[in-house]
Amino acid sequence: MKTGGTFIIAAILSLSLQAQTPVAGDDGTVRATSSSLHKAGKELLVSIGIEVTRDFLPNESMTLIPVVSDSLEHRLELPPIYINSRKQHIIFLREAGKKEKEAEALQRKNGSRQTMHYLQSVPFESWMNHATLSLVEKSCGCGIPGEENFTCIARLHPQPTPIPQLVFLTPQVETSKIREEKGCAFIDFPVNVTAIYETYSNNTVELNKIIETINTIKNDTNVTITHISIHGYASPDGPYRLNEKLARERTQSVKEYVNQLYAFDGAHIRTDYTPEDWEGFEALLCDTTFQEKEAIIKTITSDIHPDSKERKLKKHFPAFYAFVLKHWFTLLRHSDYTIEYRVRPFTLAESRKVFTTNPKNLSLEEMFRLALASTPGSETYNQIFMTAVQLFPDNPTANLNAACIALMQRDVQTAATYLEKAPEVPETILAKGVLCFLKNNYEEAEYLFRQAQKAGLSQADNNLQLVLELK
Template sequence: MKMKAIYILLILLAPALAMAQYKGKINVTPLKLEQKGDSLYISIDINMQDVRVDTRRSVELIPVLTAPEMEKALPAVLLKGKSNYHIWQRKLTLMNRKERLGYLQDAPYTVAKGFKSKDERRITYNKVIPFEAWMKDARLDIRKDVCGCGNPPSILEVSQLAQVQLEKIVVPYTVTPHLAYITPEVEAVKRREMSGEAFLDFVVGKTDILPDYMNNPGELQKITNMMAALRNDPAVTVKGIVVSGYASPEGTLKMNQTLSEGRAKALTDYLVPKFDYPENLYTIAFGGENWAGLLEKVEASDMKHREEVIRTLTTVPAEINYRTNNSRKKSLMQLAAGVPYRFMLKEYFPHLRKAVCKVDYEVRGFNAEEAREVIKTQPQNLSLNEMYMAANTYEAGSPEFTGVFETAARMYPSDATANVNAASAALARGDTVSAGHYLEKVETPSPEYDNTMGVLMLLRDDYRQAEEYLTRAAASGSPSASRNLEELYLKLDNIRQLREQDN
């Protein structure tokens, strides 16, 4: 009798204990329980938006098909408190490949945050399972384990889905992509570099700068503007300034080096008194004979003998070959009786003599709110992680959200993380063309890359490739890929139904 009294007391206390685990109301609305051919289609709307789960607990919602003598539990929806959610994330991260594959075989339908978060906690539960004969008498219950600690689950009241009447006309299914973004690594020290070129005019044979001579005012202004912008930025600490002089190829290498270093020193002497940087931050260097600049000008021109000049510039070494007594310069001078060389000497060589000022500097770190403002005017000062934080201050999928990821890809054009995230942002607004361009730049695949490629192929109606990418991503532990596979199979089944309907 005493045990019976305890049991009755526990039953009476159960609702109160459940309420202690979470606050708010879980609203479950049946949308579909429909057999078509050899499949059973299940759709439920679960609204947990106002629910707050105790930080150490979780709420498990288990859809169960129930018939008089048979039942079948479907993958659960988990709503986790803050500590419980982070513990689950860590466990998932630490799983090896074998453990992850085992987890995926019995994984929940989805895991949602049961605490204050921008994440959507209104879930449309879509499931397609093989239809069995006993299911014709089944109903759909939602059972809940209110603490996730092994106590017997209680039944959450819900209408019987078998009574729902649905329109029988099959309409094209619209895929809902589930996109995954990569959190970039934190950049401990943000080292940056900024360069400016000045094509200065010097009196023949001289290395001193005349600020008012020919084009010098405008050329010097380019360098001083760059230096002033860095000096006036409180987030910047300059670590070094390298001033390099480049020469046109005529004359001897020794003479070119002497002139170029002299001109680089002249530019340094011009800059030192204008900015309050110590002189020991400056380094003077000889950049070399500017063959690259010459090739660029020839390729952009329609000069006579253009192809022969390009071939000489790209195949003949600049250094003298003492065995053959030949060099790039000598070959150019002998080409077509020297006509193209004399033309380049007059038209192109003066523009090859330049000074390059390269500033090496560090930028302090920014929090999310600061990064949100900095990206508007000085995106080069942000790391990818700071841009990611800034993006997440906006609503997912909004123009501002996608704009940040596009800026990140523009500032870090060869970074895989930047391009995968930009591709996901493009797909969020249905832009498959931009997404394809971003993904073409990724050389190192990842689960997020495979998921994004899978979504791209799915939206391009390339279902075979979509399945390959999404299956690989799901096997690597991507929950988004698993949900996209569900979307793929729903789409394929919808196509089959539309064909049957048309026939």
């Protein structure tokens, strides 16, 4: 063992005093005034400050044994601390002191306040990452060790291990920021009619959906509408040929309605149609429970002609068909629309404002620059990266950077999810190493950090040092 105070290095494991329970007498106490554990390289340093104000009887002696332990079965007793009356101290120096050269001893001088500093180091073992420090008291009045008193004078709990270094990935510049808004309008038509009646059924509300979406985009001076797409659907009831005509002409009516309201500079409206929305029918069916659900799904997904599907449903599932005719088919007559637009680039100052009003208009690279202008680890910094992955959920760079934020917050579960979509680059290898590190899988963490190190990431050097000191 080593003693002394010559260890001047950055502590990787640091623990702070949680409680001090003094050993009290009628006229004073014996207590730990300060205690700490530090991992210094391959050593664990134990430091304890002791204050004595209690007077001792002539034959009285107290032994305090520092104990390092974890919540499992590991327990390590360190060289003891002796506090002796004058008579007992003479006995200690003559007998015990020669055998226990690393023990610390104090001769009590009654009527005064005395302090002593205890410092020991022991080889570090992996279980000590979660170690606590306690003092076990043994006391007697005759120089002969008495029964152990396990009253804990000082107990220490570890602070979290530092997060290894991470590297965020810079997104590519988006040369042309193309965005889109989508919606669905359930415009109702009288039977076999293809013209739009604005006041018919709930058409005023449904047509306003399209108008409000277009207006929101047109009123944004930062964007330019490039084109609009309208896709009309008819329901599966009735002859397929008639439904094809209705879907085509009703979609054209929606296009003409929009063209009457707006003049788009350079933009055009594209249309498409689906005569019968069997896919929508299947989706509704999958979300519900019917007694013959599997047989119905088999029918509607078969390759037979749509009119034959309808006839089989009427014949074999009449109650079901009557239900969907009344409740579902109106939902399968809809017009889906997409407004595509181009967004101009923004300066850093502009990006800050746009992020609070309409972050969708920012590119991933613009949000990255905005994050770099914030304090790392701050609420704003984290929010920008997490907003980026929400707006670009399938972008590998956004997922890697979001994983880094989650790792900085020790959220290993969320980080693992984002890393599944991260790109195959050294920065991802480094982040996966940090994930293993936080899960206490040091062997895998070391392997990944070495891979990142070979790829040229200098941050891996620091991370390897952390792992090697904890193994």
